[in-house]
Amino acid sequence: MVAAQVEGRVLKNYSGFYYVQDSNLNIHECRVRGKLKENIITGDRVIISLLEEGKGILEKILPRNNQLYRPKVANVSLVLIIMAHDRPRPSLSLLDRLLLLAEHSHLSTCIVLNKCDLSGNKEIDDIMDYYPRAGYSVLKVSARDGIGLDILRDKIQGEVAVMAGSSGAGKSSLFNQLIGRNLMPTQEVSDKIRRGKHTTRHVELHPLTNGACLVDTPGFSVLDIPRMRREELTHYFPDFIFHTQDCRFADCIHYKENDCGVKKAVGEKKILAQRYNNYIAMLEEVIENERCY
Numbered sequence: 001m002v003a004a005q006v007e008g009r010v011l012k013n014y015s016g017f018y019y020v021q022d023s024n025l026n027i028h029e030c031r032v033r034g035k036l037k038e039n040i041i042t043g044d045r046v047i048i049s050l051l052e053e054g055k056g057i058l059e060k061i062l063p064r065n066n067q068l069y070r071p072k073v074a075n076v077s078l079v080l081i082i083m084a085h086d087r088p089r090p091s092l093s094l095l096d097r098l099l100l101l102a103e104h105s106h107l108s109t110c111i112v113l114n115k116c117d118l119s120g121n122k123e124i125d126d127i128m129d130y131y132p133r134a135g136y137s138v139l140k141v142s143a144r145d146g147i148g149l150d151i152l153r154d155k156i157q158g159e160v161a162v163m164a165g166s167s168g169a170g171k172s173s174l175f176n177q178l179i180g181r182n183l184m185p186t187q188e189v190s191d192k193i194r195r196g197k198h199t200t201r202h203v204e205l206h207p208l209t210n211g212a213c214l215v216d217t218p219g220f221s222v223l224d225i226p227r228m229r230r231e232e233l234t235h236y237f238p239d240f241i242f243h244t245q246d247c248r249f250a251d252c253i254h255y256k257e258n259d260c261g262v263k264k265a266v267g268e269k270k271i272l273a274q275r276y277n278n279y280i281a282m283l284e285e286v287i288e289n290e291r292c293y
């Protein structure tokens with residue numbers, strides 16, 4: 001009899017077995033046929049032949065939509081950028097950099113503002129209210145008090161999501177809350193730095209009951225701006241685009257030019273000044289990299 005075949009996603013590789021989840025959310029413990037082994041990574045979509053009692057044989061890897069290298073994981077669809085309302089305060093330079101890196105990798109983003117139980121600082125609230133107006137999706141949550149977590153679960157439904165963001169913002173706490181288990185150690189920031197928590201291990205996808213999968217290792221540990229032409233950078237700043245029609249030069253990069261609509265909008269507080277400054281810092285990096293071509 002020919003074994004039935006189904007499509008699934010590799011959740012983890014453990015002791016020579018690949019754990020593959022099918023579209024009914026059942027998990028199969030699979031061995032690998034032939035030489036495929038070297039090429040399979042966590043997150044791969046694969047075809048498996050079903051054997052008895054939750055076992056299977058991994059037959060084929062399907063083409064990848066994308067691949068992250070640190071952590072090594074395929075077919076990620078969403079980046080959750082975790083910032084805290086306070087302790088630590090949100091780092092806009094990291095946030096703007098992560099938004100750019102995610103978008104450059106063709107990944108959707110959601111800014112998750114954790115520790116909303118510590119909100120109330122008007123300056124921070126005003127700054128963070130800018131991002132939804134600029135077209136980004138922002139959720140306010142508290143891992144500690146369980147606020148906003150159902151909305152966050154809905155947001156990641158059907159997605160393969162990786163977390164990124166400031167140290168101490170609550171990535172591990174949110175991860176544990178979302179998967180409903182205490183898998184990731186959470187400690188006071190100072191303790192973690194002293195102990196050097198992030199040791200090397202295999203990356204795993206943790207399935208949620210709603211079909212979402214969460215990558216258990218924070219992504220984008222390398223934050224270098226990818227190589228691009230200086231004119232390209234502005235495409236990653238959707239909030240600038242409306243104002244570029246007031247730029248005198250069609251190829252304005254909103255840097256040292258006069259009569260620049262973007263700079264005018266910064267002066268009028270229509271564009272967040274910190275975001276513009278982060279743009280300039282990244283632009284200078286892009287220009288510096290151009291010299292290395």
Ligand SMILES: Nc1nc2c(ncn2[C@@H]2O[C@H](COP(=O)(O)OP(=O)(O)OP(=O)(O)O)[C@@H](O)[C@H]2O)c(=O)[nH]1
Pocket residue numbers: 114115116117118141142143144145166167168169170171172173174185186187188189192197
């Ligand atoms: N007040 C408050 N504290 C929180 C919340 N979520 C996490 N914390 C605390 O913030 C500290 C850091 O949380 P972690 O989840 O370990 O942060 P992390 O982002 O994983 O940190 P790194 O591993 O250093 O990147 C811990 O002391 C948590 O208890 C929250 O919603 N509110």
Ligand SMILES: [Zn+2]
Pocket residue numbers: 244247248252253254255257259260261262263
């Ligand atoms: Zn301009």
